[in-house]
């Protein structure tokens with residue numbers, strides 16, 4: 408994929424990297440006139456944002472740097488982001504910056520290449536959207552920013568936030584052309600999008616890789632006006648070497664970035680948000696349903712996600728029902744609490760998945776039974792409890808699942824991640840604790856029953 412000529416490319420990524428500095432990170436890089444192959448980028452498990460824009464790089468003012476600690480988001484952004492976007496941002500309750508926003512935004516606005524490291528739920532999406540709104544021109548009918556996401560669910564989430572920030576000012580006195588944001592997601596109406604892209608290209612496109620490739624192949628999607636490319640929550644490479652230093656080294660080697668990339672590292676020691684309490688219960692395979700029920704009855708979550716691993720091929724071939732279905736049936740028959748039980752899994756068609764998510768987003772308290780499809784990028788701040796009915800397959804998956812709760816940056820409320828494990832899985836959990844540097848307390852069975 409070609410970036411536009413004389414463009415500066417910026418990459419931001421969330422590397423959920425364990426050793427030597429385990430953390431979630433984003434990386435902002437500036438290649439010049441480079442080709443970036445999204446689908447074949449390999450070797451890191453991360454969340455990434457690439458953006459390209461014509462920057463008049465200027466050094467970060469020392470004064471701004473020192474004063475940034477006490478600045479509001481508006482003060483940090485006001486010379487860059489249009490006023491009505493800042494107004495919307497404040498209406499949405501974003502007044503003070505999170506750590507990553509405070510540290511990253513001045514660097515991004517300065518046009519420097521940089522890498523950002525920050526925990527899940529720390530406000531990276533707003534960070535890159537503010538950068539996008541600082542760069543694109545709503546009067547220009549051309550795709551100026553492209554955000555590539557791995558799943559339809561994350562795409563819907565990002566589109567929602569982008570549209571909320573871009574909403575036209577309520578005040579009729581304020582004349583402002585609104586930004587247009589298109590969601591080009593798998594399972595969507597590609598024919599309709601095709602006409603839209605041809606007739607009046609939107610300013611921002613949020614796309615899954617499949618839909619994007621189709622549009623690129625048919626040459627409907629033109630990248631010549633693109634100034635920012637974001638790759639969000641995408642696997643760039645093997646999870647076995649998720650080390651940001653190595654990643655950065657490779658990016659420089661591949662010339663995706665200039666050599667003087669800035670590395671902004673927020674909370675370098677602990678990748679896991681500190682507002683999370685982790686605990687585990689050991690039980691036999693047949694006791695898991697009953698144990699989950701006891702946990703739900705004693706925790707009384709406001710809302711929660713119960714993560715179940717995907718059904719194995721072997722189990723499918725044997726004609727067994729998936730664990731999600733069994734669990735939903737069990738909960739519907741025995742739960743009896745006030746929360747609504749909702750299913751979200753890969754096997755569902757796009758419409759059913761969208762319906763489940765919109766039901767969840769309407770609020771009112773729910774228990775979402777889900778595979779890892781809900782583990783990345785989905786932002787449901789009302790979730791207070793995560794239950795790993797099945798232990799995730801990797802430490803990175805653990806981090807992403809856990810990061811679906813505790814998503815209120817300025818709240819001191821503790822949220823809980825509970826793991827229902829078999830005795831032979833203890834060492835796996837221990838490994839995740841070591842890799843991600845968190846502590847998981849054992850809950851003794853008697854106290855629950």
Ligand SMILES: Nc1ncnc2c1ncn2[C@@H]1O[C@H](COP(=O)(O)OP(=O)(O)OP(=O)(O)O)[C@@H](O)[C@H]1O
Nearest residue numbers: 501503504505527528529530531532533784786814
């Ligand atoms: N400055 C802010 N003030 C208050 N809330 C904020 C602020 N910035 C972001 N948030 C809220 O914090 C939550 C998490 O933000 P966001 O989804 O951007 O995190 P993230 O770092 O991208 O997480 P992940 O890596 O898990 O995708 C969202 O509900 C968002 O609305």
